[in-house]
Amino acid sequence: MEIALLGGTGDIGEGLALRWARDTDHTVVVGSxxxxKAARRADDYGTLLSERGVDHDVDGLGNExxxxxxxVVVLSVPPEYAVSTVETVSDGLADTVLVSPAASMDRDAAGFHATPPEDGSVAQAVAAAAPEGVPVVGAFQNLAAGxxxxxxxxxxxxxxxTGDDPDATALVRSLAEEIHGLRALDGGPLAVTALVESVTPLLINLAMNNESMHDLGVRFQ
Amino acid sequence: MEIALLGGTGDIGEGLALRWARDTDHTVVVGSxxxxKAARRADDYGTLLSERGVDHDVDGLGNExxxxxxxVVVLSVPPEYAVSTVETVSDGLADTVLVSPAASMDRDAAGFHATPPEDGSVAQAVAAAAPEGVPVVGAFQNLAAGxxxxxxxxxxxxxxxTGDDPDATALVRSLAEEIHGLRALDGGPLAVTALVESVTPLLINLAMNNESMHDLGVRFQ
Known part of the structure; x- marks a missing residue:
């Protein structure tokens, strides 16, 4: 399996690239x-991995x-670039599963708020922009990036x-669970992804307001 | 401390009444x-508690x-009755902290969605309906009722x-933490409560879509 992390030079892309490289045999490609920049970051990741005795190269390429x-292509770009990134790479998306981990939010004096796009969620906006027949799956929005x-x-x-294509969602859940310590839950169809994306600003508010909490994830139990 | 659970005959009200009665010395009053009905349910709770060797009566009264x-008054009524219940009891709310645990949602073929009222959240709608000077605190939306x-x-x-009055939110957090196993986190001002309320439909979707998961709560870590 070959996994491309577009925007894989920052935040959540870095963590997924490193963990997939360490915990699986999949080919991991960082896109930018x-x-x-992609090549440099991929080198950095390779160094980090080999320092830990992991013999797993990471490639770095332009997004296309x-x-x-x-x-599998993970759109680990800031939410405002999710749709334009899909448009840039759409020629290469045939037979690809597209994964949307972004959450749209803004901040005011009260803290962070969810600001879903008109389609309902970033994942649905990505689905609207993706070529016909390319399944879009929402995942990885609520991970502690650090x-x-x-x-x-x-x-x-x-x-x-979340997603509407059972094979695509099963694939992404299985890839997620190959990362040690990560449990993948079925959230339902893409149409309810807004609920998942709105957990992201909640996690940031909790980290801001509670001493000793930072870089939070979530566990449902 | 005297805690009234309006709508304390159902779901989350029952659990909070039983747990506060078992785990604290506070006076617990079930309202309906x-x-x-309130008196009958309060009797039921008293029986459940005494069967477990807990000597703590629960009173049952009309909401007013x-x-x-x-x-402290907890509005553990369905979200569509939160505002009307506040209006009913508003004469008795002086020097009272009002707690909003409800989450507004609806269901379609995809699952449950959050349907916050125009004020932004149920808690903010309650605050708009509450008499001047009565602090409103959002809490207890995401508990596993069963x-x-x-x-x-x-x-x-x-x-x-969540809440805008530091003393009121500190009081509610402290009451919450007196329940064994419950951790109370500071979510910020009332204006970001929508994020907390939207976790409730997410929990229901997860319980519907994942075998072996039901009656979920959440843990931030």
Whole structure:
């Protein structure tokens, strides 16, 4: 399986790239608008991994090239770039599962609020922009990015997976569960993804308001 | 401290009444629109408690009478009755902290969706309806009602507390934490309560879509 992480140079993309590289045999490709930046970050990830005795290269390419051979493309870009990134890479998306981990939010004096796009959620906006027949799956919105990127941190956290294509959602759940300590739950169809995306600003508010809490994830029990 | 649970005959009200009665020395009053029903349920709760060797009576009264001497009033009514219940009892709310645990949602073929009222959240709608100067606190939206009502069940779950009055939110957090296994987190001002209320339909969707999951709560970690 080949997994491309577009925007894989930052935050959640970094953590997923490192964890998939460490915990699985899948080919992991970091994508960026800037191919040189992608190559540099991929090198950094390779160094981090080999320091831990993990022999697993990570490739770094421009977003279009990263998408070309990927079976799964994760749109780990800021929410405002999710739709434009899909448009950029859409020629390479045939037979690809597209994963949307972004959550749209803004901040005022009270804290962070969810600001879903008109389609209902970022995942639904991505689905509206994706080529006909490309399944879109919502996942990985509520992970603690810092812990995920820190390979010394043990995680014990959930991700809620939503989607309308049973094979695509099953694939993403299975890829998620290959990451040690990550449990993938079935959240239902893409149409209810707004609920998952709105947990992300809640996690940030909790981290801001509670001493000793930072970089939070969620566990349903 | 005297705690009145309006709508305390059903679901989350039952669990909070039983747990506060078992785990604290506070006076617990169950309120209902129907005083006879409140009295019967309070008797039931007393029986359940004494069967477990807990000597703690629970009173049952009409909502107005239950509010009269209460220091804290929990609006554990369905969301569509939250505002009308506040209006009914508003004469008795002076020097009272009003707690809003309801979440507004509806269901279609995809599952449950959050349907916050125009004020932004049920808690904010309650605040708009409450008499001037009565602090409103959001709490207890995301508890597993079945586990809470089952005194044999050990809970290990979080509640997010939101509000604009620091003393009122501190009081509610402290009352919440007196329930064994319940951790109260500061979610910020009332204006971000929609994020907490939208976790409730997410919990129901997860319970519907995942075998072996039912009656879920949430833990932030």
């Amino acid at each position: 608008r800037d191919p040189d 090239a990263a998408t070309e051979n990927a079976d 812990a995920l990127s820190d390979l010394d941190a043990e995680i014990e956290t959930d991700t809620v997976v | 629109r129907d005083p006879d 009478a239950a509010t009269e001497n209460a220091d 586990a809470l009502s089952d005194l044999d069940a050990e809970i290990e779950t979080d509640t997010v507390v």
